Amino acid sequence: MxxxxxxxxxxxxxxxxxxxxxxxxxxxxxxxxxxxxxxxxxxxxxxxxxxxxxxxxxxxxxxxxGIKEVDVMTGEEFEHFLGELFKRRGFKVSYTATSGDYGADLILKDGKDIIAVQAKRYSSSVGVKAVQEIIGAVKMYDANEAWVVTNSHFTKQAIKLANINDVYLIDRQELIDLILNKR
Missing domain, CATH: 1.10.287 (Helix Hairpins)
Structure with missing residues (x-):
């Protein structure tokens, strides 16, 4: 993990x-x-x-x-942007339904690993709800890992809940690094 x-x-x-x-x-x-x-x-x-x-x-x-462009995307555009970003990084990407997605927006496959991803394009901090949603999606999609990706930052409570439940959080700085292929 x-x-x-x-x-x-x-x-x-x-x-x-x-x-x-x-x-x-x-x-x-x-x-x-x-x-x-x-x-x-x-x-x-x-x-x-x-x-x-x-x-x-x-x-x-x-x-x-291009983080300024990301900041003005719609939620759906942000999901597709992340999908393309993860494809470039070697993941096989599938998108969940726009509504009724059980808390995951993207499903990434990397060999035997299945990763459920919650995408949050926010102008303010991302809270506990996003982490709770992705925790629920793990069993639904039979995922090994859960990630929450945002163009913003996470609240302390979200970080605490993510650490307890082994949810990987990708905040603004790490997203920029991903875009620039730093990781």
Whole structure:
């Protein structure tokens, strides 16, 4: 069973430490207050430049992924988009009925594995209901795995329920990675 990766926590506590190290380096080289200030200014300029570069790279990546187009798709278009995406990744894809689908929108086959997929194209966070629906679909479609894929994010409750029931969650960032063939 594929497990959901834990998100990296953003930790800003290293900034004061690096400022202190930059100041110490400035003192070591120049032995003056101007050396300390100059080293700190150089560090801050490099830090800000790196962050600007990283954000513009992220924006370019989103444009390349076409995530903005995904955000305006209908639910049915999103299901077909995911079907094509998974076909490119080597899965045999079948679509369930639009209504009465028992909680699964796509059925993926990969050798002996059968994966029930719930597609949620949302503008807000995806909650527990989507996870509950796909859990019910597993037995209906005789699936080995259950996935919920969204162009958005999942609530903490949805993540908790998914972890307990071995449901694989693919959120916005992971979907972008899939689109760009990163995984």
């Amino acid at each position: 594929r497990k959901r990766r834990k998100k990296r926590q953003k930790n800003k506590s290293f900034i004061p430490m690096f400022l202190l190290l930059a100041g110490a380096g400035g003192w070591y080289v120049m032995k003056t207050l101007e050396g300390i200030i100059g080293a700190i200014v150089i560090y801050l300029v490099c830090y800000l430049s790196f962050n600007i570069w990283r954000k513009t790279r992220h924006s370019a990546r989103l444009r390349k992924a």
